[in-house]
Amino acid sequence: MSVPAESHQLVNAVVLLGAAVIGVPLFKRLGLGSVLGYLAGGLAIGPFGLGFFSDPRAILHVAELGVVMFLFIIGLEMQPSRLWKLRGEIFGLGVAQVLACGALLTGVGVLAGLAPAAAFMAAMGFVLSSTAIVMQILGERDDTASAQGQRIVSILLLEDLAIVPLLALVALLAPAGAGRHGGDPWAQAAIAAGCVLALLAAGRWLLNPLFRLLAAARAREVMTAAALLVVLGAALLMELGGLSAAMGAFLAGVLLSESTFRHQLEAEIEPFRGILLGLFFLGVGMSLDLSAVAREWPLILAGVFVFMAVKAAGVYGIARLLRAPRREALTRAALLAQGGEFAFVLYSAAAAAGIFDAHLAAVLTAVVIISMALTPVCVLALRLLPPPEPSMDGVEAAQDLDGCALIIGFGRFGQIVTQAMLARGMNVSILDLDTDAIRAAEKWGVKVYYGDGTRADMLRNAGAETAKAILICIDDPKDATRIVRLAKAEFPLVKLVVRAYDRIHALALLKEGVDFQVRETLESALAFSAGALAEMGVPAEEAADVVADVRKRDLVRLDLEVAGGLFAGRSLLYGNMKAPADGRNDRADREALDEAAGNPPGVPG
Numbered sequence: 206m207s208v209p210a211e212s213h214q215l216v217n218a219v220v221l222l223g224a225a226v227i228g229v230p231l232f233k234r235l236g237l238g239s240v241l242g243y244l245a246g247g248l249a250i251g252p253f254g255l256g257f258f259s260d261p262r263a264i265l266h267v268a269e270l271g272v273v274m275f276l277f278i279i280g281l282e283m284q285p286s287r288l289w290k291l292r293g294e295i296f297g298l299g300v301a302q303v304l305a306c307g308a309l310l311t312g313v314g315v316l317a318g319l320a321p322a323a324a325f326m327a328a329m330g331f332v333l334s335s336t337a338i339v340m341q342i343l344g345e346r347d348d349t350a351s352a353q354g355q356r357i358v359s360i361l362l363l364e365d366l367a368i369v370p371l372l373a374l375v376a377l378l379a380p381a382g383a384g385r386h387g388g389d390p391w392a393q394a395a396i397a398a399g400c401v402l403a404l405l406a407a408g409r410w411l412l413n414p415l416f417r418l419l420a421a422a423r424a425r426e427v428m429t430a431a432a433l434l435v436v437l438g439a440a441l442l443m444e445l446g447g448l449s450a451a452m453g454a455f456l457a458g459v460l461l462s463e464s465t466f467r468h469q470l471e472a473e474i475e476p477f478r479g480i481l482l483g484l485f486f487l488g489v490g491m492s493l494d495l496s497a498v499a500r501e502w503p504l505i506l507a508g509v510f511v512f513m514a515v516k517a518a519g520v521y522g523i524a525r526l527l528r529a530p531r532r533e534a535l536t537r538a539a540l541l542a543q544g545g546e547f548a549f550v551l552y553s554a555a556a557a558a559g560i561f562d563a564h565l566a567a568v569l570t571a572v573v574i575i576s577m578a579l580t581p582v583c584v585l586a587l588r589l590l591p592p593p594e595p596s597m598d599g600v601e602a603a604q605d606l607d608g609c610a611l612i613i614g615f616g617r618f619g620q621i622v623t624q625a626m627l628a629r630g631m632n633v634s635i636l637d638l639d640t641d642a643i644r645a646a647e648k649w650g651v652k653v654y655y656g657d658g659t660r661a662d663m664l665r666n667a668g669a670e671t672a673k674a675i676l677i678c679i680d681d682p683k684d685a686t687r688i689v690r691l692a693k694a695e696f697p698l699v700k701l702v703v704r705a706y707d708r709i710h711a712l713a714l715l716k717e718g719v720d721f722q723v724r725e726t727l728e729s730a731l732a733f734s735a736g737a738l739a740e741m742g743v744p745a746e747e748a749a750d751v752v753a754d755v756r757k758r759d760l761v762r763l764d765l766e767v768a769g770g771l772f773a774g775r776s777l778l779y780g781n782m783k784a785p786a787d788g789r790n791d792r793a794d795r796e797a798l799d800e801a802a803g804n805p806p807g808v809p810g
Contacts, residue, residue: 220257223482224250237344241581243483244574247490259489273454276434294356297736299363299525302541306332306519312517319565322378327569329371333364337485342540342584353533357540365455368547373397375554382546397621400446404453408460433462478745485546492549493574497567508572512567513579517542530588535590539583544573562649592642599647600640604657606668608634611687612676613658615642615651618704618725619678623651626676634667658688661695672701676687680725682706682713706764708771715767731756734756 228246229239250257307328314324339361348354412435418432419770443453498505524534549570556566608627611683612619615637626633636656637643646653654661658677669675675692679687686705696761701719705711714722731752738748758777765774 213306214601216259220250221484221487221800224487225430229483240341240486241578243486244490244578247487248493248495249490249491250487253493253495254491258455262274273440276460277454280455280460281462282745284461295363298356298523301527302360302513302520302523303332303364303367305523309515309519310512313511322560323555323565326371326375326378327549327565329367330548330551330555330569330746331516331544331573331576332360332539333367333371333551334359335543335545335580336365337546338543338577339540342581345537353536356529356533356568357537360537360541362547364598365547368455368550369401371551372554373553375558375560378558378560380559400442401456404442404456404608405460412460432461434781482634488547489546489574492570494571495569498571498575501568503574505571508568509575509579512572513542513546515577531588534652536587539587540580543576543580543582548573559725597640597655599644600655603634603636603654603663603667605666606654607632608632608668609673610634610635610676611664611667611669611672611674612678613656614679614704615639615646615653616675616678616680618680619676622676622754634665634672636663638744659684659691663694664688664695669696669699669753672699674702677701679701679704680706681708684708686713687719689714689719693718708766711763712766712771715763727759 224244224246230248231244232245235240240551248254252258294750307325308326310319310326310331314327315321317324321328339357343354343357398494416428416431419427426623432482435457439453439457440452443456517564521534522539522543524537525531529537552561552566552569552573555561556563561569579712610625612623616636616639617624619635619637623633623635635646635651635653636658638655638657640655643653643655654667657666658664658679664670664675669692675688675696677688679688682705683708689701689703692699700721703714703719705714705722705724706723711724713723719721734755735748735752738751739745743751757781762774764776765777766772
């Protein structure tokens, strides 16, 4: 069936969305991550796959739009104040890694027979890791806010900033008469610097007044349009200055990052973040020239292997030199061993300036794309490493303990529980696996022992057999249930008091026969409700009665659910919808509530 010409763009949009919807869930199901799914989807629909996108210019346009918009979002999150807080890691660790890896990879290029300028540009393009891929993987691993994640983010920030001087160097290293504007490279550099200064001046004195004026109009769509105007205008200005549109968008984001309207702009653009990232990755996948790979596959595969291996060695060496733990150094090497999206910008500028020929640019681009595709696989390979041994400095393992209560888990929940036990003067034994938390507890005068509560020998060493009760305060429901089953089998006479993760976990614990369980959020939520009612003008006595009623209903529902399943006692739950007309008889539920309240059957309580 032929597609009308006017529907061609719609077909392209459907194909792009279809590739993302099919590829991403499939690759995530295989444990390979969403990034690889986008890259594979783009490759499948590109000119070297199924051929839905046959015009290379259209593909480059789609990919560049994704880069431009993505880098604006990255810039919007890079406030100068944040850069200042991370200045040590950024300008220390980041600079050391960029210089070391750049020198190593430049040496590889020279040994491969490239001219020094070409070898340098090829190396620096690969040095600039993919911020998009690394941030996506860190987010999926929930590792962005950790100390290790913050150091990686700092390196990425420095690499992102490094594109500015590198693009300026392109004009200086260009052969005489080459380049976009031709003529004197110093004149080109001056034009580029003037455009950057013009953009900085506009950001300093024009953007805030502009957005204040638009905010007064109270038209949300105008604010979104203004943000796009700033992004595309900055991109155009950088293009006219001989630099890249991507760098202009990035600088526009940085300029807006300290604006009083930053949060509003983030709220406007945030819904598009995922689709723009996906669009970028799809564009990268589509731009992989399989015909070039087929022609030059020995050279390209050798380039991927050598560049990734040398860069990973450089990243690992700098990490260890600056006293990073071995496992963190390996993680950093696996995450940062690839080239990134800025390589396309730098290689394109170098090719336009005559530093590269078209063949070398195509080979280097293929090397970068394949390295990006291999990054999730490298991260998955880290799982093959044995888990790191915790440092036992200042930590004592549980051995021959004799507390009347054994507390397993010294997190936020366990710390409060421990206070109640100690206030009563009880001799308690406390176990935890977090050696940092154990050392921190000693500073507050609490002795915590290292021990794994899921092991019977550890429980015996901690005195579980002679304890009156085992208090399981960990937040992992699977491990908590495993400890319950182990304790019931090994120490059947010891009371089990367990922290439940949620209602489903509470029901599972009751079926295991624990002596007492409480959901970790129940009492705090009830106290919160009482406070909220009081703040809203409900008398304190009435608020207390309401909370007592909710607590009573919850307990009765839990008893009914143990016997009849999760939806038993549903009629005791307050709702804001009309009761479903499903013919259910809730009389038994009401009688159970009356019985719990001590009322005669049929008499309201």
